[in-house]
Amino acid sequence: MKSGSIAGYSAPQIALHWLIAALVLFQLVFGESMSVALDAAGEGEAVSASDASLASAHYWIGIAILVLVGLRLALRLTAGAPAPQPSGTPIFDRLAHAVHWLFYALLVAMPVTGLLAYYVSPEIGEVHEIGKPVFILLIAVHVAGALYHQFLLKDGTLRRMLVPSR
Template sequence: METRRGYSIFHIGLHWLIAALVLFQLFFGESMTAVVDAAEGGQPVSVTDKALGSAHYWVGLAILALVLVRLIVRLASGVPAPAGRGPKWMQVAAHASHGLFYVLLLAAPAIGLLAFYLGDPWGDVHSLAKPAFIALIAIHAVAALYHQFWLKDGTLKRMLSTAG
């Protein structure tokens, strides 16, 4: 592990790019369901659903690739020590939530590919990723705001600027 205080611009860029792509998937991913359902029912698909369904596929692949890059960079260069030590339970919760993010960020696209090429039950399993992401993102955001405004330990600042 490195001893620097903040993340590199590359770490920060990957974090926010992956976050934006995940939000795109959460907001527009239902179009893929519409495409699959229409195909199974022999129904026509709207141009919008077709375009967003295709985007869902490619954005999912991009997330998978970027997360693999992020993991390689993380393993190669390490990450800075936590800004604030806090109680042990908080450190365990931080590690667990980040670990869950990586599992979801790798598993959701992989299972999505299985769903796309093999169908059910993979589609049903893949659909569980959405509520899991929403819950984890909410916890992550609340924790970041708690660190920023209650603990004032600079945790959030480190993911917004390299000056952290």
């Protein structure tokens, strides 16, 4: 099914959006524990129970995000997605399109680089860490766009990510 050929998102698509968003937020807030735990272990120091638990959660949540993003992309390909609401400003429309696809790229790249850093080469961790400020920037732009559509354009864009249409 093609993008734009449906009126709104399905309940599973909306649930995946918000679940992935919550998991990413957890990763952004608590992800430093992975570095702390790995650094301590590498220096032969004891890892605190909280850092060990949060590092383990970071690992497994990263894998969960990768799996859920795969499911979300599969749903997008099979169920489709509604056409974006035009903002009236072509550059904003292009920016919105780019931000959405950068999110998908980052949602795949972050878990993959994290796993590669853990299993292949710790140096890849530096690439992985660059993703955090990029994620924060994308989230800020995404939220600003959603609020712009909701409160200035009043076009119902935000409602599409809150209320299933099918």
